[in-house]
Amino acid sequence: MNPINDYLKGTVKELQGEKAFTYLAKAREITERKGIKIISFGIGQPDLPTFDNIINAAKRALDEKFTGYTETEGIKELREAIADYLNYRYHAGVRPDEVIVTTGTKTAIFLAIAAYVRPGDEVIIPDPTYPAYPELTKLFGGKPIYVAMKFDPEDGFRLDLEAIENSITPRTKAIVINNPHNPTGAVFRPEEVTKLLEIAKDYKLLVVVDEIYDNFVYESSTFRGILELEPEWRNYVLYTNGFSKTFSMTGWRLGYLVASREVIDPIRKLAANTYSCPPSIAQRAGVEALRSEASWRSSRAMIELFRRRRDVMYEELRKIPGIDVWRSTGAFYMYPRVRKILDGLGMNVDQFADWLLENYGVVVLPGTAFSETNMGRDYVRLSFALDEELIKEGIDRLRKAVEK
Ligand SMILES: Cc1ncc(COP(=O)(O)O)c(C=O)c1O
Known part of the structure; x- marks a missing residue:
């Protein structure tokens, strides 16, 4: 009996990490061991550094010695800037006191799930998924209920709304929606999202929303934010978003949660007991990011660049026999089905990813990082989010591996 270890059973010991981070470490190890250049399609972050005007704002914050704790919910200037952004973009009527600034969108997701999920609660999650929602659900004793998304190589990935409704039980507490979607790169149609909201309302469920990729949309007419689609968001929506992707600020750890005032109050206490406040310097940088035209200009240019990269990746992937690939419309991911290739090679998808890395120096993430079902295994x-030439070279290596 070893309390420090045994008492972890059924709690954090059962958590899955993020495979993206595991592959980052594996790639580093292989670079050191073999000295080969690794091309990584793995981790989800823009390859550009944070824009200069944002960095300069952080430097000014340091020069002014703005280095202490701030309000738990974040400085007023930043909450106002966030509310203005959401109201300008989504006509949402968000007030600054309905915003809590967090240490990344992931922390906002953590707060939402920690506040609401209790043992036995079921949380419906479209499958495949960004892993934080199911993992945190499990940590708090809840049960993720995965509902497979529909995939058609012509039409892409869609929510299966009928299956979502059919999976509701008296224990269901919430539905999670991440739009644009990681890992599939789907942007759900406004009518799909509206229908999902109607289902949630009918069954009195919460909707946990993650719109961290809301600016990474490549077909302009497709995306509508939930705060815009649902004027009654205060009644049942926990909305999360952040700075990591739009302004290439992954390392600054800055995100936010928006909900009704009654919800923000207790959640602020949870935050105060967890991390006290978001980083002061990052908050000043966040104000600059949202308020300055320069950062939006840089962000738009980055997203244009990503659009071209998406097209290049799609065209290159299409040339590989045995891959069913759909040109994603959002985020910065493609999620091709490689079942025929796996069958041909006699490998499962994890072995395939390891084999590609070890022998061809290419990192792809196995779908099992995002799903325990065929939505992951295939x-x-x-x-x-990497240079066009690297995309071409990396996919060329993939093609050679598969053709062999
Ligand atoms: C869907 C989704 N939500 C949240 C996050 C976490 O973002 P942050 O860096 O703001 O914590 C990511 C990062 O990859 C993501 O893909």
Whole structure:
């Protein structure tokens, strides 16, 4: 009997990490061991550094010695800037006191799930999924209920709304929606999202929303934010978003949660007991990011660049026999189905990803990083947040591997 170890059973010991981070470490190890250049389609972050005007704002914050704790909910200037952004973009009527700034969108997701999920609660999650929602659900004693998304190589990935409704039980507490979607790169149609909201309302469920990729939309007419689609969001929506992707600020750890005032109050206490406040310097940088035209200009240019990279990746992937690939419309991922290739090679998708890395120096993430079902076992995720030439070279290596 070893209390420090045994008492972890059924709690954090059962958590899955994020495979993206595991492959980052594996790639580093292989680079050191073999000295080969690794091309990584693995981790989901823009390859550009944070824009200069944002960095300069952080430097000014340091020069002014703005280095202490701030309000738990974040400085007023930043909450106002966030509310203005959401109201300008989504006509949402968000007030600054309905915003809590967090240490990344992931922390906002953590707060939402920690506040609401209790043992035995069921949380419906479209499958495949970004892993934080099911993992945190499990940590708090809840049960993720995965509902497979529909995939058609012509039409892409869609929510299966009928299956979502059919999976509701008296224990269901919430539905999670991440739009644009990681890992598939789908942007759900406004009518799909509206229908999902209607289902949630009919059954009195919460909707946990993650719109961290809301600016990474490549077909302009497709995306509508939930705060815009649902004027009554205060009644049942926990909305999360952040700075990591739009402004290439992954390392700054800055995100936010929006909900009705009654919810923000207790959640602020949870945050105060967890991390006290978001980083002061990052908050000043966040104000600059949202308020300055320069950062939006840089962000738009980055997203245009990503659009071209997406097209390059799609065209290159299409040339590989045995891959069913759909040109994603959002985020910066493609999620091709590689079932025929796996069958041909006699490998499962994890072995395939390891084999590609070890022998061809290419990182792709196995779909099992995002799903325990065939929505994971038959797919790989590739990020196109890297240089066009590298995309071409990496996919060329993939093609050679598969053709062999
Ligand atoms: C869907 C989704 N939500 C949240 C996050 C976490 O973002 P942050 O860096 O703001 O914590 C990511 C990062 O990859 C993501 O893909």
